[in-house]
Amino acid sequence: MGLIEVNHLSKHYQIAKRQEGLGGALRSLFHREYMTKMAVQDISFAVNRGEVVGYIGPNGAGKSTTIKMLTGILVPTSGEIRVNGIIPFKERQKNARQIGVVFGQRTQLWWDLPTIESFELLKQVFEVPDQRYRQNMATFSDILGLGEFLYTPVRQLSLGQRMRADIAASLLHDPVILFLDEPTIGLDVVAKERMRTFIKEINRERGVTVILTTHDMSDIEKLCQRMILIDKGRVMYDGELAKIKERFGKERVLIVDLEGEATDFSIAGAAVIKQEGNRMWLRFSRDEVTASQLINQISEKYEIKDVTIKDPEIDVMIRHIYEKGMDGQADYQQE
Amino acid sequence: MILEVIILGTFKMYGEFSRKSFQRAAAYRFDAWTRIIGNVMFLFMWGFIWYGLYHGKGEVEGVSFQAMLSYILISQALQGLHGAGTPLWEIQERVRTGDIAMEMLRPYDYPTRMLFSDFGSITFYFMTAIVPLYTVLFLVLKPVVPTSFSQGGLFVVSAILGYLIRYCIELTFGLFTFWLVETGGVEDIFYFAISLFSGSVIPLWFFPGWLEQVAGYLPFQGIFFVPNSIFVGQLTGQAVWDALLSQVIWLLICYAILRFVWAKASMKIVIQGG
Amino acid sequence: MVESWLRGISMYFYMVSASIRAQLQYRYAFIMNILGWAMTYAGTAITMWVLLYSFGTLEGWIFWELIFLFALAVLSWGVCMIFFFHFRSLDQYIVNGTFDRFLVRPIHPFFHFMAMKFDVGAFGQFLFSIVAVALSYSHLNLHWQAWQWLVFLGAVWGGTLIQGGLLVAISAMAFWTTRSERLYWVVMWPAKNLMNYPLTIYPRVIQLLVIFVLPFAFVNYLPALLLLGKTSQTMAPFWGFLSPFVGMIFFWLCFRLWMLGLNRYKSAGS
Ligand SMILES: Nc1ncnc2c1ncn2[C@@H]1O[C@H](COP(=O)(O)OP(=O)(O)O)[C@@H](O)[C@H]1O
Ligand SMILES: [Mg+2]
Numbered sequence: 001m002g003l004i005e006v007n008h009l010s011k012h013y014q015i016a017k018r019q020e021g022l023g024g025a026l027r028s029l030f031h032r033e034y035m036t037k038m039a040v041q042d043i044s045f046a047v048n049r050g051e052v053v054g055y056i057g058p059n060g061a062g063k064s065t066t067i068k069m070l071t072g073i074l075v076p077t078s079g080e081i082r083v084n085g086i087i088p089f090k091e092r093q094k095n096a097r098q099i100g101v102v103f104g105q106r107t108q109l110w111w112d113l114p115t116i117e118s119f120e121l122l123k124q125v126f127e128v129p130d131q132r133y134r135q136n137m138a139t140f141s142d143i144l145g146l147g148e149f150l151y152t153p154v155r156q157l158s159l160g161q162r163m164r165a166d167i168a169a170s171l172l173h174d175p176v177i178l179f180l181d182e183p184t185i186g187l188d189v190v191a192k193e194r195m196r197t198f199i200k201e202i203n204r205e206r207g208v209t210v211i212l213t214t215h216d217m218s219d220i221e222k223l224c225q226r227m228i229l230i231d232k233g234r235v236m237y238d239g240e241l242a243k244i245k246e247r248f249g250k251e252r253v254l255i256v257d258l259e260g261e262a263t264d265f266s267i268a269g270a271a272v273i274k275q276e277g278n279r280m281w282l283r284f285s286r287d288e289v290t291a292s293q294l295i296n297q298i299s300e301k302y303e304i305k306d307v308t309i310k311d312p313e314i315d316v317m318i319r320h321i322y323e324k325g326m327d328g329q330a331d332y333q334q335e
Numbered sequence: 336m337i338l339e340v341i342i343l344g345t346f347k348m349y350g351e352f353s354r355k356s357f358q359r360a361a362a363y364r365f366d367a368w369t370r371i372i373g374n375v376m377f378l379f380m381w382g383f384i385w386y387g388l389y390h391g392k393g394e395v396e397g398v399s400f401q402a403m404l405s406y407i408l409i410s411q412a413l414q415g416l417h418g419a420g421t422p423l424w425e426i427q428e429r430v431r432t433g434d435i436a437m438e439m440l441r442p443y444d445y446p447t448r449m450l451f452s453d454f455g456s457i458t459f460y461f462m463t464a465i466v467p468l469y470t471v472l473f474l475v476l477k478p479v480v481p482t483s484f485s486q487g488g489l490f491v492v493s494a495i496l497g498y499l500i501r502y503c504i505e506l507t508f509g510l511f512t513f514w515l516v517e518t519g520g521v522e523d524i525f526y527f528a529i530s531l532f533s534g535s536v537i538p539l540w541f542f543p544g545w546l547e548q549v550a551g552y553l554p555f556q557g558i559f560f561v562p563n564s565i566f567v568g569q570l571t572g573q574a575v576w577d578a579l580l581s582q583v584i585w586l587l588i589c590y591a592i593l594r595f596v597w598a599k600a601s602m603k604i605v606i607q608g609g
Numbered sequence: 610m611v612e613s614w615l616r617g618i619s620m621y622f623y624m625v626s627a628s629i630r631a632q633l634q635y636r637y638a639f640i641m642n643i644l645g646w647a648m649t650y651a652g653t654a655i656t657m658w659v660l661l662y663s664f665g666t667l668e669g670w671i672f673w674e675l676i677f678l679f680a681l682a683v684l685s686w687g688v689c690m691i692f693f694f695h696f697r698s699l700d701q702y703i704v705n706g707t708f709d710r711f712l713v714r715p716i717h718p719f720f721h722f723m724a725m726k727f728d729v730g731a732f733g734q735f736l737f738s739i740v741a742v743a744l745s746y747s748h749l750n751l752h753w754q755a756w757q758w759l760v761f762l763g764a765v766w767g768g769t770l771i772q773g774g775l776l777v778a779i780s781a782m783a784f785w786t787t788r789s790e791r792l793y794w795v796v797m798w799p800a801k802n803l804m805n806y807p808l809t810i811y812p813r814v815i816q817l818l819v820i821f822v823l824p825f826a827f828v829n830y831l832p833a834l835l836l837l838g839k840t841s842q843t844m845a846p847f848w849g850f851l852s853p854f855v856g857m858i859f860f861w862l863c864f865r866l867w868m869l870g871l872n873r874y875k876s877a878g879s
Contacts, residue, residue, distance in 0.1 A: 103706065107707075384660070384806055395663055523645045541662065
């Protein structure tokens, strides 16, 4: 039995329709129409202890909605959830003690207070024993470098610092499960890396089960053995990332800038997908031809100024899955 | 000819702001509802306070209850309209968040643009809330109303002048936020001055003599007291023209101060980045 | 049970002290906030004075009686503000999503939210109301018996709960409409102002409304009758004793409404 069990979970929102124009606005003074938004539709999955699961999907896919149901903030429309045996919305407070939550877009810390005070408040709220609190603070300060801003009010922290503080705050009470909703959003490369290292470490050292949502595929690549891909509230794929790469990651794009005008450009093993002046986009498959072979071929005929190779962005692969499903042909377009 | 085109174009641009904010006001129906509730509650309160004060008295200081009722009604209607514009706290908020600094980069004059935006929301509120509500109230309560076309016309002119005076003062107070970290006190002075000295709830003729004189030297009386008095017929003949003239003079002064403060604020933004 | 209450109370004070420290960071704002409120109320008192200058009395109430009536309401409002004033901005928490944090912590969300702020601006209310009550007490030559002091305390306690209850009820509206701050300013604020004047100037319907539905009358008017030794044609004097009880019942009802709203939030989202 999994640590988290989700069965046929659905969440529908009622949304009031905005009517267009002045007439509509006047009419809606007296009468509103509603429509149902199916944010999550019949989702099932199970997560085992110690896993790091990436929950990904485009904006509005239903990621946050799922996280909110798992943490007990929202009541599901239908379906079942068990988090370590607890039904979150029924025993919300009990559930709160065993989970840590970070919403990347908004802090859970006290805005006007020095960071350390938020930690101390949370210590009280979660009744963390003194000893444990000191140990945790020491560890987190160590890895996350909290020391440099512990006495700065949260509102003055940089986004990266704030995220570090937030994630440390969510782990103070030694939760079994950590939910991270877009923990790397808006961070620069260094800050992202730091965050990932920390999450990895927490998972390895403490066995904390992590579920994180993200847009950023490199989060998934670096952190997750498993990913659950959702779109329009439905699970599109649940499994290893490697499989997806194997299936869709073969096709790459070579971008070449030529010295002169290219006429009748054609190269064996690659298809021109776009042309803008002297710049060409060529699609090729890793199985059929290597990039260096291609470049050689081109340079025999033309003067090359510059080349770039683009791996298929995972986003693109994923968009492909959204459009064609897992079995569709891999004929994506790179923008 | 060219000048005409420019003027027309400018007018069209500012008119666009009015149109936009009209639509916006229409979209936020909840606000319109709640605002009218508050307005009616205050009308109700003052109506009964004056009713209670007049209890068993005929005329006080030469003013009948019917005239006073009319005063309160028209005053509350005007206050409703004023309230539909951008409130002081919102101006302060815009200064603090730097919205105004951004607006200064745009190819229009911000005070004018804000005025036109306010026209839009006020027009909406005027049409959908004030006119229906107060028409009914005037018909039911039958208070004193202007008896001649010219009295009505002068009231409208005076009310518009009053609006512009308040607009200039309010925006000026709002702009002080550029220099003050915390504006709590400024705000309270503003609200107190407006509520007492503008004659919004107590006409100046009921003030103790010395206070009436003080009020007479302040710009605030031009906001509600003058138009209200014209409306209920307490100001007539030459006095009306004097009052209108004083409104115009105050408007010019307030406008000059606004422009001055605005210029200083613009400088501050350009030099120190807000 | 007792233990969890004790824990709750100690946590409340812990959070409150944090909130005070947060507000103290802006020293100038802190002072201006207090002075600003005191000035606002002084402004209303001046308006009352001007009002009665030409007329003398309002339905048999002279200026100092009016001031007492007003100050009594401001006093309990001050206490209420300390604990509940920030409830009016629940809508902001909901709209920008920060309300969720109250639901991922192992304490009661109402309590947690209540502990979020301890509004020290309310000291402006105390400043004004204590001075005003003291002045009117001496100008009116009042000499209260022990029971009248109890009525006074009861009025402050009841008034706190009644006005706090209304703030809680208004904040609960945010769960349905995502609006509460506006609602406070356009509904509760004018309604509160209505109560600064003797109830008898209003029609009978309103009197019944503020006694039996939104029990504002118990905040100041009814206790003031007892405290000023006034009689009213319509109300028996003993009503004034009931403030604390009315307050508790009303607050409880408003709390239930808040919880209802919370449930709706949990099923509909923001
Ligand atoms: N409280 C709400 N009321 C109505 N619709 C909502 C609400 N919250 C989210 N939605 C809608 O549900 C869908 C899923 O939202 P969300 O779970 O936030 O997506 P994600 O986090 O994947 O971007 C979106 O279409 C969003 O507009
Ligand atoms: Mg999201």
